Amino acid sequence: MYVVIEGIDTAGKSTQLELLKEKLPYAIFTKEPGGTPLGIKLRTMALNGEAKSKIAEMFLFMADRAEHIEEVIKKYKNDTIISDRSMISGIAYASALSIDELINLNLIATNNTLPSHVILLELTPNELKFRLSQKENDSIELRGIDYLINIQNRMKETIKRLNINHIIIDASLKIEEIEKKIEDFINGE
Ligand SMILES: Nc1ncnc2c1ncn2[C@@H]1O[C@H](COP(=O)(O)OP(=O)(O)O)[C@@H](O)[C@H]1O
Numbered sequence: 001m002y003v004v005i006e007g008i009d010t011a012g013k014s015t016q017l018e019l020l021k022e023k024l025p026y027a028i029f030t031k032e033p034g035g036t037p038l039g040i041k042l043r044t045m046a047l048n049g050e051a052k053s054k055i056a057e058m059f060l061f062m063a064d065r066a067e068h069i070e071e072v073i074k075k076y077k078n079d080t081i082i083s084d085r086s087m088i089s090g091i092a093y094a095s096a097l098s099i100d101e102l103i104n105l106n107l108i109a110t111n112n113t114l115p116s117h118v119i120l121l122e123l124t125p126n127e128l129k130f131r132l133s134q135k136e137n138d139s140i141e142l143r144g145i146d147y148l149i150n151i152q153n154r155m156k157e158t159i160k161r162l163n164i165n166h167i168i169i170d171a172s173l174k175i176e177e178i179e180k181k182i183e184d185f186i187n188g189e
């Protein structure tokens with residue numbers, strides 16, 4: 001089972017992952033970017049905003065993804081893998097290209113490996129604004145509310161086009177309510 005938790009910055013992914021770690025101690029927890037030794041270096045480059053070219057930035061994330069698929073997802077394919085982000089973020093954040101072009105590129109990076117379960121935590125613009133105001137923001141988060149809401153729409157569109165098994169959860173629900181929905185989804189209920 002290859003489960004991914006998706007959502008724009010501050011949607012609540014880390015919060016839910018911490019709860020899942022307690023509940024599923026046998027599962028493999030991983031993330032993009034930065035789930036492998038090479039990925040840790042690529043993550044620093046990508047998040048520091050070192051690339052001037054948007055396309056170069058996209059390829060940094062895509063190199064991270066290719067390594068992650070090979071070194072983590074395929075290696076542990078018989079286990080329960082739970083990943084913080086996936087190609088869905090890759091496609092949604094790389095907004096310089098069309099979703100169709102990005103799907104093709106990402107299927108090369110992932111060797112056609114798709115998640116079996118996608119959990120998308122969805123924020124309203126107001127809740128996003130509040131949560132961003134509560135933290136120190138990195139170079140991507142500094143791009144603002146409209147930018148991130150557009151990315152969230154692209155995430156929903158990408159999930160639709162890839163036709164993957166998914167659940168969209170209102171990220172403003174109580175932490176425990178979200179936790180229960182995720183648990184039921186993973187258990188196939
Ligand atoms: N369901 C929720 N309701 C209210 N606040 C939440 C909820 N889930 C997470 N938060 C808060 O929102 C902020 C961002 O959450 P986090 O889990 O770090 O998001 P992400 O990993 O998606 O960036 C944190 O301050 C966290 O405590």
Ligand SMILES: Cc1cn([C@H]2C[C@H](O)[C@@H](COP(=O)(O)OP(=O)(O)O)O2)c(=O)[nH]c1=O
Pocket residue numbers: 009014032033047061062085086089090091093094138140141
């Ligand atoms: C996977 C991926 C993430 N991103 C962005 C989304 C996030 O802003 C950032 C990854 O950060 P993340 O690890 O989710 O953030 P944090 O450490 O702040 O919780 O990179 C892309 O732009 N493209 C991608 O392909």
